[in-house]
Amino acid sequence: MINHNEVAAVRPLTLAWVSRHLKVGEWIVKTEALHGGITAEMRRLTIGTRDGGTRDLVLRTFVDPFYVERAEDGLNREADALALLTGTGVPAPGLAAVDPTAEHCEYPSLLMTHLEGRTFLDDEGLETRVALLARQLVAIHAVRPAERPREYVALTTAGTVVIPKGADAAAWYAAINVIRRPPPRYEGRFLHRDFQPGNVLFDMPPAGLAGARITGVVDWAAASWGPADLDVAHCSVNLALLHGPAWGLRFPEAYEEAGGVLATDANERLYWQVRDGLASSEEVQQVSQPWREAGRTDLTTRTVEERLDAYVTALMDTLD
Structure with a gap:
């Protein structure tokens, strides 16, 4: 079942843009805010697939005016880096789509694959x-x-x-x-x-x-x-x-x-x-x-x- 409240947290134009970059028969099931970012909003998107399963994407959106002004350079760099790293063995996300000048979204955004694992900031290990x-x-x-x-x-x-x-x-x-x-x-x-x-x-x-x-x-x-x-x-x-x-x-x-x-x-x-x-x-x-x-x-x-x-x-x- 779609959690409409969570999905609505993604702005309408951005939601439509993401949907256009999904595979045929896929849809956004839910979204989840990811914490820890300094310069951008980060959201994990759970995508429903035609075979009844799910996969995850990550949406990176610059909303702060200071960072919006600098987003085009940063998002282009990130998109280029993700494309470059494909197949190198460096475990970077895969690029799904990028809108560095907010031509299609409310704010400059980048869509990428989700990677397993988590950050560790404590002293143990x-x-x-x-x-x-x-x-x-x-x-x-x-x-x-x-x-x-x-x-x-x-x-x-x-x-x-x-x-x-x-x-x-x-x-x-x-x-x-x-x-x-x-x-x-x-x-x-x-x-x-x-x-x-x-x-x-x-x-x-x-x-x-x-x-x-x-x-x-x-x-x-x-x-x-x-x-x-x-x-x-x-x-x-x-x-x-x-x-x-x-x-x-x-x-x-x-x-x-x-x-x-x-x-x-x-x-x-x-x-x-x-x-x-x-x-x-x-x-x-x-x-x-x-x-x-x-x-x-x-x-x-x-x-x-x-x-x-x-x-x-x-x-x-x-x-x-």
């Missing part, structure tokens, strides 16, 4: 997950697109860094001076650009961790071309904020243990680590709220600020 994250990121960086995506976009500048209250000012000013330098030269790689635990789905068997595996990597809207160090740095700072600075420092080692290659010069590595670490200073509240909504109520804005300060300070201590 973290060592196993870090190793899996590292191996997955190495596999992403091994993808060789026939046409390169756009160059990466830096997420911060020396003038936009927000120094947390009570932070080690000397360490932060030294870190800011690091990113005043020109970016180091690098060998380009295909980047996810937002690779972090919140965008990775896992199957974690309850009986133990031996069968743990990654089932999906989602949110490819920032897919770019740039240094592997930048993707590693982004995952590192997220691990530091979620689980403590030591895990942020550990991730580059795990990446290399998995076969990944980072900059050989310590100062070049530091540049990318610091750049992404400082970028997080501008969005501490924005990233910590979804984590709390996902169950990490211990991650108050203040706690995350303190962890960021400790992580940036630890990075700068490597210069000694």
